[in-house]
Amino acid sequence: MKKMNVESFNLDHTKVKAPYVRLVGVTEGANGDKVYKYDIRFKQPNKEHMEMAGLHSIEHLMAENIRNHMDNVLDISPMGCQTGFYLSILNNDSYDEALVALEKTLQDVLAADEVPACNEVQCGWAANHSLEGAKSIAEEMLAKKDEWREVF
Numbered sequence: 001m002k003k004m005n006v007e008s009f010n011l012d013h014t015k016v017k018a019p020y021v022r023l024v025g026v027t028e029g030a031n032g033d034k035v036y037k038y039d040i041r042f043k044q045p046n047k048e049h050m051e052m053a054g055l056h057s058i059e060h061l062m063a064e065n066i067r068n069h070m071d072n073v074l075d076i077s078p079m080g081c082q083t084g085f086y087l088s089i090l091n092n093d094s095y096d097e098a099l100v101a102l103e104k105t106l107q108d109v110l111a112a113d114e115v116p117a118c119n120e121v122q123c124g125w126a127a128n129h130s131l132e133g134a135k136s137i138a139e140e141m142l143a144k145k146d147e148w149r150e151v152f
């Protein structure tokens with residue numbers, strides 16, 4: 001296959017074993033700051049995916065809560081294929097800390113009694129949410145946390 005600009009387009013999605021947490025790459029800026037980008041794969045590509053409403057709610061919940069467990073989180077965003085999220089962290093090279101933060105964040109999802117910011121002022125599709133859907137995604141991911149380090 002032709003080498004693509006996007007790292008994940010060069011990843012053979014038929015070879016991975018979800019769920020997993022994979023370091024995509026490290027980008028260093030001119031002043032030495034480093035951005036660590038992770039591929040957090042919840043669902044097996046082309047076999048399963050997250051339903052949109054639950055995915056949207058777990059996005060809100062993780063975005064809000066992961067920042068309580070780890071400094072310098074730049075972003076956590078869903079993939080368009082609905083099988084995972086990208087997590088970007090500034091100046092922290094610890095894979096283990098990222099896993100602990102993810103685990104605590106998913107526990108927050110299970111304990112949540114509402115989805116943060118699911119209203120028309122704070123969200124672009126406020127009608128499209130499911131707390132129950134988010135919890136079932138989190139529950140399944142947590143049940144397989146022993147597999148997170150294994151990508152292939």
Ligand SMILES: [Zn+2]
Nearest residue numbers: 056123124125
């Ligand atoms: Zn939203």
